[in-house]
Amino acid sequence: MSAAKRVQQWATFARTWHIFDCKWQDPYQSANIIKKYLMGLHKPIYHPMNDCGDVVVCINSREIALRGDDWRKRAYFHHTGYPGGASWTLAWELHNKDPTMIIKKAVYRAMKGNLQRRHTMERLFIYPGEEIPEDIKQNVSNQIRQLRLVPQRLDHIPEEEVQQYPKVMEYPPDYVLK
Amino acid sequence: MALLIKSVFSFLKQPIFSSSLRVFSITKQLNLKEFQESRNGNKLIIEAVSVPSTRTDLLVRADKIQDLTPAVIDAEKPVCYLCKLGLDIKHTDVLILSQFVRSDGCMLPRRITGLCSRQQKKVGTMVSMAQKAGLMINLTPSRCKKDPKQRYGYKKFNTYFDEATIFMKKIPDQRDKFKR
Known part of the structure; x- marks a missing residue:
């Protein structure tokens, strides 16, 4: 085997580390993207018996965005196994307790329930803020594109830009400014 | 008898109240x-000063834009300036939505915005969406803490x-898909 082919072989089977910024992202939509990288579905050499999945590091999981009234309507079920041991936790209550849990459960559910799933989940790192340990940061070599644009708040846009932005509505002539 | 008294009262009422309701204005009204x-x-003077609109120079209208592909408009319904522009406005476009609100973030009524009823509902809902998302x-109002994280x-x-949920008659419940 030539030297070039040998390097290609290493590069093919090496684990790549991806980073994903969860800021203003829907966890259930981004779980489908994260899943592909975790399982290695984006690689041409993919096979279920072939351990070719990558590592994904999720940051800013505290800043995820849920759609509409999902924060107060979505419930997470847990059962202790004892009679009367069922409990339902709303999404916002769960996020208060552990800001990494929603994205973790979303990725877990996006994957098919087989023996490989728990091992694949070991390759997912989730951090609530922007700070990640240095040894993990060193490995990261790729960034996964975000699905949704991070919206800009009006008070974060400079005042001059807001004034000079093209206007659609004109006040009627007898309008009293408020 | 009662009818007579009623008619006398109404006759007396008319000149008194109608004159008190009549509006006099010394300054120019339409401004x-x-x-x-x-x-x-010691005097506190509160006056309404007429000011020129800052928006007039920056105004965008469909008939002033050359080579604008006209938006598909149903001729039956009344057409407003926003329909003609054919913009795809999202609730995150706060630079556009903030033009339709008062300084306390309340949507302006239709007689001031001059929109058609469909656009008024659409813009009004998107304003409340942007407010709920904490983008504006x-x-x-002044009592607000001005930080969405403190809610x-x-x-x-x-x-x-x-x-897409703005014009839905009923927003589908996610649990309904498990129903037989």
Whole structure:
């Protein structure tokens, strides 16, 4: 085997580390993207018996965005196994307790329930803020594109830009400014 | 007898009340106005000063734009300036939505915005979506803490909205798909 082919072989089977910024992202939509990288579905050499999945590091999981009234309507079920041991936790209550849990459960559910799933989940790192340990940061070599644009708040846009932005509505002539 | 008394009362009422309701104005009425307070010694003067609109130069209208592909408009319904522009406005476009609100973040009524009823509902809903998402936090009532993170309970977390739900008669419940 030539030297070039040998390097290609290493590069093919090496684990790549991806980073994903969860800021203003829907966890259930981004779980489908994260899943592909975790399982290695984006690689041409993919096979279920072939351990070719990558590592994904999720940051800013505290800043995820849920759609509409999902924060107060979505419930997470847990059962202790004892009679009367069922409990339902709303999404916002769960996020208060552990800001990494929603994205973790979303990725877990996006994957098919087989023996490989728990091992694949070991390759997912989730951090609530922007700070990640240095040894993990060193490995990261790729960034996964975000699905949704991070919206800009009006008070974060400079005042001059807001004034000079093209206007659609004109006040009627007898309008009293408020 | 009662009828006679009633007619006498109504006859007396008419000149008294109608004259008190009549509006007199010394200044020019049809102008964009701003309330200004000034203090002259012990006197507090509150006056409505007419000001030129800052928006006139920046105004975008469909008939002023060359080579604009006309938006598909149903000729039956009344057409407003926003329909003609054919913009795809999202609830995150706060630079556009903030033009339709008062300084306390409240949507302006239709007689002031001049929109058609469909656009008024669409813009109004998107304004409330942007407010719920905390994107126009500087345009809120004065009692607001001006920080979305300080809100109570579920409101402090980021939320986004789907504009397709604005004209839905009923927003589908996710649990309904398990029904037989």
